[in-house]
Amino acid sequence: MYFDRSNLSDTELLSFYRALLYPRLIEEKMLLLLRQGKISKWFSGIGQEAISVGATLALEPDEWIMPLHRNLGVFTTRNMPLSKLFMQWQGSENGYSKGRERSFHFGSRPYHICGMISHLGPQLSIADGIALAHQLKKEHKAALAFSGEGGTSEGEFHEALNVAAVWGLPVIFLVENNGYGLSTPVSEQYHCNSLVDRAVGYGMEGVQVDGNNLLEVYQTIRTARAYAIKEQKPVLIEAMTFRMRGHEEASGVKYVPPELFEQWSKKDPVMQFETFMQEIHLLNTESIESIRQELKHRIEEEVAKGQETTPFVVDTDNELADIYAPAPPVVSPSGNTTEKRFIDAITEGLQQSMEQYPELVLMGQDIAAYGGAFKITDGFLSRFGKERVRNTPICESAIVGTALGLAIGGFKSMVEMQFADFVSCGFNQIVNNLAKIHYRWGQTADVVIRMPTGGGVGAGPFHSQSNEAWFTHVPGLKVVYPSTPEDAKGLLTAALADPNPVMYFEHKALYRSISGPVPEAYYTVEIGKARLVQSGDDISIITYGSGVHWAMEYAAAHPEISIAILDLRTLLPLDYTAISEVVALTGKVLVLHEDTLIGGFGGEISAWIAEHCFHLLDAPVIRCASLDTPVPFASPLEKNFLSKSRLDKCIQQLTHW
Known part of the structure; x- marks a missing residue:
């Protein structure tokens, strides 16, 4: 295995070795604790550490990463305390998610890590939104999202890559191809020769790397990062590797031919890098053992600290309080009122919110030059510019995920569903990402989804549904449904001011049939009041x-x-x-x-x-x-x-x- 150490000092190489070895030794400890019944579940990344570690080393500490199950090296390379990580894995209230999530289903703003959800693919679209936030703020940064080869079969993979390519976003999509999605081999997962071949179809650069070669991963991603930032374009990287243990420990590996383990054990990323470091005389048998003992001692100390947790105190009030982030105070109406149609009140509320919040971005199909299917955003493009009024491809899920990424990047966003019926294509992002993220790890989802809804206009089964009940069952969402022009404006401005995800239903039959007095100045109507x-x-x-x-x-x-x-x-x-x-x-x-x-x-x-x-x-x-x-x-x-x-x-x- 050839290691390209270009531009890397001896000191850096030694630090890289420690960064690679540390998650391996932690895993060995966790597997021991699992057998002892001291932890309940473990998704092993043994054999794949070079990808997580190399990718994290290649990014700046304040660039966001969207990791998955097998990316312990992301968390350790970002120097997250193992003691608190252990509390997280134990479900302790002192972990990163207050006991509300397991394993790596959590995020942390200080460490610029956005936690996964079990549906895997939605992480890719979040990276789009974070990259867009960097772009809008003129920051020279990129975002990186992990995917397994199985996750590339999800529609979200296609949507996220397509949006990143069409919008020219600095995103690195990193596919860890370890041969199996649980027990499904790649031969049953896709039919192209290599996943990286798909890059050309999206109009982006793609490269395949040896995922077990730490320096190849590092150098490739470092180069991809520079390219993505300079050219403002995404990159697809396929890292070839192998999963040396089961999907998770309970699933076993009986479905894997034994000879594969023998072949890949010779390519072990830690062993290969150790050999390289010995060949260039930076390590020897004694120094390797010394570093191992030092790290093992550190792990024992951190695990012991992580086990020193106080008894779990359950407080129902705290649980309910963390569903939503605090909303801003109501802005009372003042000044003159004008008779307005329902639809014009919505337009005015949206326009005044764009003026109130320079960080507000509008996204939706045909909302820019065309002005939207109902002309609510007509004229917005010339007034606010194409960066803030954005036509989207027809990919509801990716755009909702992008909106969440924008929120992580410090922006507000409004996503217009052309018809409320079409929201089913973005359902997963709404109910599993937007709705739950504040409860899970305190991240706000500052997103409003406008839903032109209802019948009575002769539009048939797919443009007339009243689907508000789909969302009232989901803790973490807010659902508003105005009936008057005054409330249409005031509830929309309140929704856009609110840092929580809001489903804003607007009845199509009321657009041009209902008029009423509407205050001319900016105001809000309290959400949650009849x-x-x-x-x-x-x-x-x-x-x-x-x-x-x-x-x-x-x-x-x-x-x-x-x-x-x-x-x-x-x-x-x-x-x-x-x-x-x-x-x-x-x-x-x-x-x-x-x-x-x-x-x-x-x-x-x-x-x-x-x-x-x-x-x-x-x-x-x-x-x-x-x-x-x-x-x-x-x-x-x-x-x-x-x-x-x-x-x-x-x-x-x-x-x-």
Whole structure:
């Protein structure tokens, strides 16, 4: 094995050797502790250390890395204390994730490491966002994301590489090809000769390296980093290596031909580098043993320190408090008001937020010169520039991941789903990355996803769904759904000010059909607070979005029934105080929404009222929802589908209870 030591001093080579040996010795200790039952799980990187260590050495300490299971060398080379890492692996509240995550599913801002999620591929898109943040700040830095060869089969791999190439982002995509995705060999994973061959298809540079050669990894990535920064282009690197142990220890290695272990054991990265260091007379048998004993002693001390943990104290209030980062105070309306359509209020709120937050970036399909499918961002490109108003490829998942990367890089972002229906293509990033990251390791996800939603416009099954209930079940998200122009502006500005991920639903049928007074100056409406539209004595309708207008129309047409109407405005978190108060007004409650009945959000409201307000009720809670079918296209079918067509029947049933 040839080692290129160009531009590396003897002192650097010795430090490289220590950096390579340290994670190997830690692994040997962890495997011993695993057999003793002192740790519960371990994903071994033995045989692959040169990739993690070489890549980390090649980057600057303040450049972000997105590691995976087998990248202990990233954490140790960034000099993270082993004692605290051990606490993390033990699930201690003194670890990096307060006991909320295991192994390497955590991140740390001080060490510029973004923790993985088990879905693997989404890490690649986060690197895009971090690289974009560097680019926007004119920083000469790159981001690096790890992937296994199995992860390259995920759609996120294609999306992330395509976005990086199209936008010209300084990202290094590092694929550790160790031959197996758990038990699936590469012959069953892909059909190209080499994964690096895919680089040309994305219009980027690609190179394959010996992943067991520490200096080849280091020199290649150092060169790739310089290229990515100078040219503002991504690079794909495939590091060939082998996994010497199972996917994790419990899975074993029976599916691997024994001769492969014999072949790759001769290429052991630690042994090969030790041989090289002896050949150039920087190490000998005695110095190698001395360094090993020194590091082993250090490991024993750190593990002992890591075991000195206090008993776990569980505090439910703390758990709930860490779901969200603190939101800024509300900005009250002031000055003149102007009559505006619903859609114009959204545009104004977005525009004023762009002025309020120079770090706010807008992303979405066709939102730049075209102005978006509904023309909400028309004129924004000329006003704010192409760096902040960005057309995206059709890849919802990668763009949501990029938005999270931007948040890590200190930016705010708004992602427009062209239609709320299309969010399913970005679902994983939203519910597993955006929603959970603050709870996991305190990183904010300062992202708003705008969701043009709802039916009544003859758009059929794939452009009309009311899918807000998909997200109200996910802790860590906020879900808002305005019904008036004033709230449309104020809730959008509040969402963009909020450091937490917000799903902002805007009903397409309200865009140009509803007008109302809107304060001209910048203001926000508190997320999590409902609005009592009108009081009443006979029945209470709890609703949101288009349902507010259906309820108001019905009440106006039936003055003989005194109807209280509560506009929830925010679905997550819910205003339980307002709900209980409107229940108390009448004792009869109708929950109205456009979504289908089964699994609709009305079920949650109804259940909460039954559990907490039963003593206030004079009748069962009635739900009025749309049919449990896809949204049909033909106008007569769509009218029959919508819950509005059953509103009178439900109200009469409740009134006569």
